Amino acid sequence: MDTELRMKDKLVPMFEQELGKRSCEPSPVLRLERELFHVQERIFIVNAKESVKRNIGEVVGRYFRSVAAQR
Numbered sequence: 001m002d003t004e005l006r007m008k009d010k011l012v013p014m015f016e017q018e019l020g021k022r023s024c025e026p027s028p029v030l031r032l033e034r035e036l037f038h039v040q041e042r043i044f045i046v047n048a049k050e051s052v053k054r055n056i057g058e059v060v061g062r063y064f065r066s067v068a069a070q071r
Contacts, residue, residue, distance in 0.1 A: 006035070007035045007037060007045055007047055008031070008035075008037075011045055012029050012037055012045065015029050015037075015039070015043075015045060016028075016029055019039065027039050027040050029045070032044075032058070032059070032062065033058070034049075034050075035047045035049055035055075036055055036058060036059060038059070038062070041062060041063060041066040042063075044059040044062075044063070046058075046059055
């Protein structure tokens with residue numbers, strides 16, 4: 001979690017670079033909304049802009065919905 005940096009041009013490229021080092025075919029980092037991103041609904045990149053509580057609530061909810069959908 002970062003504070004209020006723009007994620008798409010700062011932190012997302014770092015994640016993409018690291019994922020590229022670990023796999024020949026890395027999963028993409030996708031935007032959920034605004035400054036919330038995910039990798040396969042398993043790794044979430046969030047910041048505190050607007051509301052850290054809301055942002056974390058959003059990703060936790062999405063995670064549990066994706067787990068429930070797999071059952």
